[in-house]
Amino acid sequence: MPNGGEEKRKTKTRRESSGDEDGNIAGKCDAASALKKGPWTSAEDAILMEYVTTHGEGNWNAVQRHSGLSRCGKSCRLRWANHLRPDLKKGAFSPEEEGLIIELHAKMGNKWARMAAELPGRTDNEIKNYWNTRIKRLLRAGLPIYPPDVCSKVLEGNYETQCMDRNETTGGDPVQKDHREIPELVFKNFKINRGVLSYLPNLLDVPGSNILKQDGFGSSNNYGFMLPTLPPPKRIRTATEDSIFRDVVDVGGVIGLPTPFSQLTTDYAASERTPDPFGLSSPYDSSDVNFTSYDGQPPLAALSGSHAFLNDDSSSSEPISGAMKLELPSLQYTDTHQLDSWAAMTPTASPLLPVESVDTNTLIQSPPPMTEPPQSLGCLSPRSSGLLEAVLYESLTLTNMNCSANDQASVAVSMEHQLPYNSRKRDWGMQADPISPLGHSAASVFSVCTPMSGSSSDEPGCEMKQEMGSQVSSPYGEEKQTPAGTDCMQIEFSRPDVLLGSGSYFGLSYGGCLEKGEPTATTQTDAAGGG
DNA sequence: AACTAGTTCAACCGCGTCGCT
């Protein structure tokens, strides 16, 4: 499916070859040297091939110098890696490969290179293209990105491996936790946050049901966070839909409709009153939520949450808006049937605040270490895993928020006891975050600071503790006091307008509950975007 | 046959990281 073709490729190449002389000159690699850009010709390929076979890979800039190629080293490397490497596997992805890609993406997010390493003969670019194409199609059809079996695999796999990992790295000593694994991601710098969010009240004038339609939210420029907008299908293409459906079934091995995560529900949340595949129980029963209330818009929870910035490497430190883009494509639903299926996995119907609307320069900061890293939480650290884990993590986080801010010692314990994996009863109606986990999702777990605030944790604004019980932006632009120690999630989350306007959601709520112990100086990123 | 919208894929671009000096 993915590549429509070698044939096409050949045709294109042929054309390119013929148009060699017209190739545009100049380039970013080295504008001064007028390096050629654009499609490679077969002659160039030959030169590059010859050079690499004699000199080996690496030192790509030398290729240009020594081979006479008018291509920058970067371009040479790309060409070699993506097209000329002898071990490249050409042609469409096999079903096995497709399945693997899906699984890997569920685990690691947009780590194309890492995924490529798991797929011999495949390039990151290829995988990326495949995924993006696939995502587009699935979203267009309103289907879940991950087949249920993949979800369960990832969940199980990570739960086990990460716990094992943790035990190894910490020697089982909960005190000596491995900071790489602990999801020390909380909102910091609340004062700054409040500033950042200060214009949110503007949004509050827009009814929740409509806000998502506002320019800027639905625009392509803003699709990054939770409201990516793919153009609605202008015509229904039966063949395409069929194909999509086939993909879901074939690749996933499990029919994703109408309840794509039923399997997970069974596995992990059987005892819960609401399907809770990711431990993402909504405060609502899905039956209580009218997902069509937003003018027929689907719940805009972004399941795909955000590998990019949940993953543990540098790319995670990008400003949220950037990081989220590809991973949170639009979720569009065409019928209530699909809504139902999504309702199970993305329980929130809350309109979500696009990160862009907050501040594209926001930073993700490492939270202060928790008094005692809940083991399970550590196992689900978004920093060490992908989307699904992130979702789980957030679920845990949200759950944990219920704990009294004063009862710091209970944090770890309560979180442990609120794992989605166990069947411990949770009163989501009172406690959980309706905005959801999936909506703000992983993003909401993170600290959001303006760069100018600095990532220094010793700034007063970064002291989450101080903020416990501090102001909460009301949906109406006012601020109200939330008594410290009270259930921070008792804000009126059931109200979309509150959710939208509640900068406090980002700051206070999370911080109030998560922030325990010393602020950490560790930052996920620096002001420059992480370097 | 012409037009249009959607898809695919190669290549580019910007940025982060690493290693060397």
Added chain:
DNA sequence: CAGCGACGCGGTTGAACTAGT
């Protein structure tokens, strides 16, 4: 430790192609 170059990665773009009308 700063500066620099090389390299790698992920996101985006644009042209070619395909399919539907």
